[in-house]
Amino acid sequence: xxxxxxxxxxxxxxxxxxxxxxxxxVADHAADGEQGQHMAESAPYDVLVVDRMLPRRDGLxxxxxxxxxxxTTPVLIxxxxxxxxxxxxxxxxxxxxxxxxxxxxSELLARVEALARRSRSGGEAETVYRVGDLELDRLRHEVRxxxxxxxxxxxxxxxxxxxxxxxxxxxxRTMLLENVWDYxxxxxTNVIDxxxxxxxxxxxxxxxAPLLHTVRGAGYMIRxxxx
Amino acid sequence: MTALAKLxxxxxxxxxxxxxxxxxxxxxxxxxxxxNRASELYLSQAEQANNEEIAALxxxxxxxxxxxxxxxxxERALTPGASLYVLTDALGTTLIGNVADFPLSVLGLTDGISxxxxxxxxxxxxxxxxxxxxxxxxxxxxxxxxxxxxxERSQIWAVxxxxxxxVAGLVIGLGLLSWWFIWRTVLRRVDAMAATSQxxxxxxxxxxxxxxGSGDEFDRLAASxxxxxxxxxxxxxxxxxxxxxxxxxxxxxxxRLRNRVEASLRSGRGEPEYRRAxxxxxxxxDQLIRTxxxxxxxxxxxxxxxxxxxxxxxxxxxxxxxxxxxxxVAEEAxxxxxxxxxxxxxxxxxxxxxSQALANLVDNAIKYAALSAGGAASDDAARVTLRGERRxxxxxxxxxxxxxxxxxxxxxxxxxxxxxxxSSRTQPGxxxxxxxxxxxxxLHAGTLELGDAHPGLAATLDLPAAWAEVSDGGRRLAAE
Numbered sequence: 001x002x003x004x005x006x007x008x009x010x011x012x013x014x015x016x017x018x019x020x021x022x023x024x025x026v027a028d029h030a031a032d033g034e035q036g037q038h039m040a041e042s043a044p045y046d047v048l049v050v051d052r053m054l055p056r057r058d059g060l061x062x063x064x065x066x067x068x069x070x071x072t073t074p075v076l077i078x079x080x081x082x083x084x085x086x087x088x089x090x091x092x093x094x095x096x097x098x099x100x101x102x103x104x105x106s107e108l109l110a111r112v113e114a115l116a117r118r119s120r121s122g123g124e125a126e127t128v129y130r131v132g133d134l135e136l137d138r139l140r141h142e143v144r145x146x147x148x149x150x151x152x153x154x155x156x157x158x159x160x161x162x163x164x165x166x167x168x169x170x171x172x173r174t175m176l177l178e179n180v181w182d183y184x185x186x187x188x189t190n191v192i193d194x195x196x197x198x199x200x201x202x203x204x205x206x207x208x209a210p211l212l213h214t215v216r217g218a219g220y221m222i223r224x225x226x227x
Numbered sequence: 228m229t230a231l232a233k234l235x236x237x238x239x240x241x242x243x244x245x246x247x248x249x250x251x252x253x254x255x256x257x258x259x260x261x262x263n264r265a266s267e268l269y270l271s272q273a274e275q276a277n278n279e280e281i282a283a284l285x286x287x288x289x290x291x292x293x294x295x296x297x298x299x300x301x302e303r304a305l306t307p308g309a310s311l312y313v314l315t316d317a318l319g320t321t322l323i324g325n326v327a328d329f330p331l332s333v334l335g336l337t338d339g340i341s342x343x344x345x346x347x348x349x350x351x352x353x354x355x356x357x358x359x360x361x362x363x364x365x366x367x368x369x370x371x372x373x374x375x376x377x378x379e380r381s382q383i384w385a386v387x388x389x390x391x392x393x394v395a396g397l398v399i400g401l402g403l404l405s406w407w408f409i410w411r412t413v414l415r416r417v418d419a420m421a422a423t424s425q426x427x428x429x430x431x432x433x434x435x436x437x438x439x440g441s442g443d444e445f446d447r448l449a450a451s452x453x454x455x456x457x458x459x460x461x462x463x464x465x466x467x468x469x470x471x472x473x474x475x476x477x478x479x480x481x482x483r484l485r486n487r488v489e490a491s492l493r494s495g496r497g498e499p500e501y502r503r504a505x506x507x508x509x510x511x512x513d514q515l516i517r518t519x520x521x522x523x524x525x526x527x528x529x530x531x532x533x534x535x536x537x538x539x540x541x542x543x544x545x546x547x548x549x550x551x552x553x554x555x556v557a558e559e560a561x562x563x564x565x566x567x568x569x570x571x572x573x574x575x576x577x578x579x580x581x582s583q584a585l586a587n588l589v590d591n592a593i594k595y596a597a598l599s600a601g602g603a604a605s606d607d608a609a610r611v612t613l614r615g616e617r618r619x620x621x622x623x624x625x626x627x628x629x630x631x632x633x634x635x636x637x638x639x640x641x642x643x644x645x646x647x648x649x650s651s652r653t654q655p656g657x658x659x660x661x662x663x664x665x666x667x668x669x670l671h672a673g674t675l676e677l678g679d680a681h682p683g684l685a686a687t688l689d690l691p692a693a694w695a696e697v698s699d700g701g702r703r704l705a706a707e
Contacts, residue, residue: 088536102516104509155551181552185524185583186517188660189590194555 001116002026002044006036006062007051007078016049019105020112033057037065045073046116049108052079052090060093067094074115078103087184106218110170117169129164132211132224134203136164145207155180156199163212163222172219196220237414243405247398254394262387266380273359273375274341280310280373281363288365296371297323310375311346311358317368324372325349329360334370337362343377357381416445420452432460476518484511521659528580528666539693540581542572542622546615549585553593560597561609564589568615572622575693576671581624584667587660588626588686589613595630595684621673622690629683638677664688 007013020027030036033054052059077095173192288296304325313324329346341359360374436449491504550566557564614625668675673690
């Protein structure tokens with residue numbers, strides 16, 4: 001995966017480039033808005049990571065320029081502002097996801113990978129997700145494991161749906177809170193953990209091969225252990 | 228600046244001086260006009276009297292010749308307080324009459340009109356008087372001069388002069404009176420206000436402007452300024468408390484963090500020790516970031532800069548969503564979480580912030596209910612209830628627990644930033660939860676009430692309802 005980081009803080013950018021390369025990705029860096037826009041226009045990237053406040057051209061202006069030129073590369077906005085209204089502004093400008101600073105690298109990596117996957121799948125939605133012997137039918141709202149139906153509450157269904165959509169990828173607690181519950185605040189208590197463990201008890205209990213894994217210090221991942 | 232200079236510079240004084248000048252000019256004009264008209268009237272009366280006398284004497288002359296005329300003049304001239312009568316020959320020598328001296332040029336004024344002339348009466352010494360005289364030419368060059376004294380005219384002008392003096396005196400008197408009034412009611416109060424403001428500016432924020440209780444515009448101004456001062460004082464006290472608390476609540480973990488890193492470096496026990504220290508450091512810094520985010524969010528909410536993210540929200544749905552989010556957490560803590568909602572609860576607000584406020588309240592409730600439920604273990608004690616109701620145009624969203632509650636004395640303090648009541652020091656948290664809830668309530672023009680649930684705490688968000696059912700537009704919004 002090829003990632004372009006447009007960020008004026010050189011130390012932060014160097015850290016990101018290094019960490020992304022260690023995670024097996026190709027990462028480039030642009031230090032200001034103009035250079036960033038030029039690089040994004042001249043080479044194909046899977047994901048752009050754009051800081052909001054940049055010298056020479058504002059991050060949102062860069063995104064707007066790319067979008068109006070028909071560029072649909074997914075964009076993750078980084079911002080030190082990190083408030084509700086700021087987030088909305090970023091998404092309106094054409095950003096696909098928003099991460100307030102300071103962030104954990106695991107959070108950024110999970111979000112970048114989720115964005116890259118979204119662009120690869122081309123937006124066309126599968127109606128049935130499969131992970132190992134677990135099957136989720138989005139149209140009939142049914143979940144089966146080894147052919148046996150597992151009854152789920154509506155929210156549990158959406159939680160599993162999101163995890164399975166990103167099967168094989170780390171999904172953080174914040175991503176779940178934002179995408180399954182549509183909340184953008186920090187609920188202090190680990191509410192998500194409790195929801196996930198409840199889901200796990202329904203999906204994994206009684207089966208020898210667990211599918212729903214906890215990734216330490218990052219979040220959760222659903223994956224076929226046998227593969 | 229001297230008091231006088233200050234007086235001259237005051238707007239009220241200038242206005243009163245201007246009105247006094249206008250008044251003086253007007254009064255002077257009236258007095259002069261009346262005096263003038265009175266004098267004119269007086270002269271025309273004298274002239275008319277002259278005409279009548281001459282007509283009568285001319286009749287005598289025509290009837291009885293010069294003899295009867297002379298007799299008639301003689302008779303009239305001797306009457307006390309008489310007018311002027313003179314009969315002269317063609318050369319101007321007085322034949323008969325009661326006038327000692329008058330300018331002979333008068334005899335040439337034979338145009339039949341009365342003229343003002345200076346004269347002396349016989350037997351009155353050197354005193355010169357003024358009269359309106361008319362000359363009538365008889366046959367043979369004789370001239371009959373008839374006149375009427377107009378000395379009273381100067382008395383009229385004396386009255387006018389007196390009246391002008393009176394006006395001047397009144398103007399000065401009224402001026403002094405209005406100066407006193409201005410000084411008394413306006414300048415003194417303005418000066419007092421200015422002096423109090425100076426005190427306040429120099430740092431004594433507890434001072435307030437005097438309110439006399441008269442209910443005049445100065446009282447109203449003072450009352451409104453006092454309210455502003457109270458708000459400013461409250462904000463400043465709040466700011467100071469916040470900075471103190473930030474110093475405490477951010478510096479304490481920072482110190483701990485620094486100490487740990489230092490200790491681990493000093494121990495030099497190798498990688499596993501370093502790793503543990505670094506992991507703990509990340510955890511601590513995450514907690515710091517969380518506290519910082521909460522502070523920023525409260526500041527944003529309080530400055531109302533999220534106000535443009537307001538939209539119609541059904542609070543019933545928000546309550547159910549929060550219940551759904553926290554239900555597993557409550558269950559894990561051995562508690563039941565209920566939601567009791569009557570119908571849709573329409574309000575205009577920020578779903579995200581109301582959700583967070585309710586989440587904070589539920590989070591608190593679960594923490595404290597779990598504390599006491601551990602001992603009591605009765606069904607009722609192990610229950611947290613989310614209640615949403617609509618009452619008198621208000622939406623009331625309550626989170627009720629059966630925990631230890633908050634004593635009445637502590638309730639106001641509990642809402643302040645960073646305040647963690649002594650009884651809760653052992654629980655994790657930034658101490659910012661309730662103050663965010665209170666800020667969200669204020670943003671929505673509502674309040675946060677902390678009440679007694681006998682036992683336990685009933686925290687209620689009291690918010691104004693939106694889209695009243697009487698209006699069609701409202702109902703359409705509600706249906707969307």
